Amino acid sequence: MKMNKKRLLQLLLILPLLLVLLRLVGFIEFNFYTANSNGTQTGSFSKTDTQKSYQINFEYNDEIIKKHAFTSSEQEKKVITARIEPYIYDGNYFMPFYKKFSMHYTCTFATQTDTLDNEITESNPMQGHVEGTVEMEVIGLCTAKKAKTLVNEKAFDSISDFVLKAVNP
Numbered sequence: 295m296k297m298n299k300k301r302l303l304q305l306l307l308i309l310p311l312l313l314v315l316l317r318l319v320g321f322i323e324f325n326f327y328t329a330n331s332n333g334t335q336t337g338s339f340s341k342t343d344t345q346k347s348y349q350i351n352f353e354y355n356d357e358i359i360k361k362h363a364f365t366s367s368e369q370e371k372k373v374i375t376a377r378i379e380p381y382i383y384d385g386n387y388f389m390p391f392y393k394k395f396s397m398h399y400t401c402t403f404a405t406q407t408d409t410l411d412n413e414i415t416e417s418n419p420m421q422g423h424v425e426g427t428v429e430m431e432v433i434g435l436c437t438a439k440k441a442k443t444l445v446n447e448k449a450f451d452s453i454s455d456f457v458l459k460a461v462n463p
Contacts, residue, residue: 333428337422352376375403378453384398401453
């Protein structure tokens with residue numbers, strides 16, 4: 295009888311510790327938080343042609359993470375590559391109950407250049423640059439991975455909104 299109570303007590307102590315450990319590692323996704331964010335962004339672009347059909351490829355770490363297309367029936371699509379530089383985080387995004395941090399992002403986008411027969415490269419008819427900072431405050435139970443995901447999504451939404459408005463005003 296005493297042995298069963300002792301094992302039950304051990305199990306009741308080990309189980310919460312195991313759950314906390316699995317949550318910190320990321321195997322269990324349990325978050326209960328409120329998040330507030332704000333950001334600043336600057337950007338510039340130039341467009342020198344009347345092209346209306348584009349395929350926009352958003353790249354991060356040399357992988358295409360999203361594609362978007364504007365199509366006009368009379369024109370062939372030109373490809374615009376939007377390269378997002380690795381995000382730079384600053385602050386305490388790893389704290390357990392209160393996270394206040396910022397993330398800086400930079401993205402350059404341009405149409406692919408065409409090489410003509412005489413090896414002269416045509417200038418980019420569409421090119422631009424956007425950069426900004428997102429500040430995030432998370433209060434409650436939230437893993438560092440989830441906090442980074444929240445700020446990454448906010449930054450990507452800002453980047454894609456700017457690029458899409460630049461391409462198709």
